[in-house]
Amino acid sequence: MAKNNGGKAQGTANGGTGGKAQGGAVRQRRLKLWLAALILAAGLITGFVLGNGRKTPVDGDLAVFRIGVEPKHIDYDLWAAIRFLDYMFREAGYEVGDYVYIGDLYPKWADKAGVNVFIRGFVQFFDLRMNPQSRNVFYMHRFSEFYVEELRNYDGCLSSQKKSIEEAKAKGEPAADYLPSGAVPHPHLKPEGGYEYDVLYIYEEYSPDYDAFIQRFHQPKVYSGQHFAKIDDETREAELRKARLVVYEMIAPGRDDEDYVPYAAYDIISYGRPLLTNRKTPLTEKFGGLIRQFDGLEEMKAATVGALGVADDVRERQAGEARQILRKMTEALKLPFFERLKAH
Numbered sequence: 001m002a003k004n005n006g007g008k009a010q011g012t013a014n015g016g017t018g019g020k021a022q023g024g025a026v027r028q029r030r031l032k033l034w035l036a037a038l039i040l041a042a043g044l045i046t047g048f049v050l051g052n053g054r055k056t057p058v059d060g061d062l063a064v065f066r067i068g069v070e071p072k073h074i075d076y077d078l079w080a081a082i083r084f085l086d087y088m089f090r091e092a093g094y095e096v097g098d099y100v101y102i103g104d105l106y107p108k109w110a111d112k113a114g115v116n117v118f119i120r121g122f123v124q125f126f127d128l129r130m131n132p133q134s135r136n137v138f139y140m141h142r143f144s145e146f147y148v149e150e151l152r153n154y155d156g157c158l159s160s161q162k163k164s165i166e167e168a169k170a171k172g173e174p175a176a177d178y179l180p181s182g183a184v185p186h187p188h189l190k191p192e193g194g195y196e197y198d199v200l201y202i203y204e205e206y207s208p209d210y211d212a213f214i215q216r217f218h219q220p221k222v223y224s225g226q227h228f229a230k231i232d233d234e235t236r237e238a239e240l241r242k243a244r245l246v247v248y249e250m251i252a253p254g255r256d257d258e259d260y261v262p263y264a265a266y267d268i269i270s271y272g273r274p275l276l277t278n279r280k281t282p283l284t285e286k287f288g289g290l291i292r293q294f295d296g297l298e299e300m301k302a303a304t305v306g307a308l309g310v311a312d313d314v315r316e317r318q319a320g321e322a323r324q325i326l327r328k329m330t331e332a333l334k335l336p337f338f339e340r341l342k343a344h
Contacts, residue, residue: 060114063094068125075225080263092338148173163257177337182330183270189241200243248277272323290322
């Protein structure tokens with residue numbers, strides 16, 4: 001009984017003036033916690049504005065690439081585009097730090113970046129924190145959906161999709177600068193001691209019919225674009241060197257500008273390797289017949305047979321000539337984008 005009475009007395013006391021005072025204190029604490037959470041959320045949205053952005057000195061010559069794709073999902077084309085963009089930043093006088101990826105986009109060491117380069121793949125990515133002391137750049141690679149709002153509030157935007165940029169400008173909407181065709185100037189890879197493969201087939205979208213077709217040739221090798229991007233540079237170059245013919249197959253039309261040439265294709269050309277890829281007007285205009293092209297599966301098969309029927313020295317010479325054309329194209333690139341970025 002004593003325990004029950006004590007319980008009632010305690011309950012009465014909690015319901016009295018003391019209970020009201022305690023309840024008010026609880027509400028005040030909750031309000032403070034709610035305000036703290038709101039401030040934290042605002043900080044996450046606005047980036048470093050409320051935090052290190054005002055305290056951490058930035059290095060105007062340091063560019064950090066913040067990539068909105070997990071490394072395991074980066075394919076050869078996005079990998080080649082990132083490397084080419086890296087090369088262009090270095091040519092413009094920037095130091096490019098280690099890349100950081102979705103899931104850990106904001107390590108402490110990268111707070112000092114004078115230029116933040118946010119890199120978008122096929123889909124949107126969020127959590128884009130902009131340091132007001134830095135210059136912030138957005139690069140859109142290939143995309144299935146695109147919203148003009150994605151281009152707002154940056155100091156500069158770049159994209160690989162020329163037609164989409166032109167359409168946005170025609171409508172008076174925010175638009176990006178075009179990142180032209182090009183590749184990192186690689187060493188010329190020449191076969192040493194003969195070839196190991198007749199065909200090195202790298203695909204964005206796997207064609208089982210073509211895979212079955214190339215099995216008739218000597219030791220064909222097949223890679224997905226994601227797998228080819230994951231191997232280290234030394235292995236990648238060794239694989240390219242071993243092949244008589246490198247075949248790069250794009251995804252089916254519809255998600256890219258119709259004239260888009262993958263940076264992966266330019267990467268292969270930059271190594272001086274014989275290439276067969278999807279037919280694109282820019283390739284014909286720039287390289288003529290030095291780059292072999294196809295429309296559809298049957299032409300892809302016929303072009304493979306035709307390329308392998310050419311004498312090895314002729315095919316290698318043509319690939320070397322294409323490489324020299326690409327090098328001159330890349331050396332001649334002068335992007336007003338970088339002039340505006342430095343002047344900002």
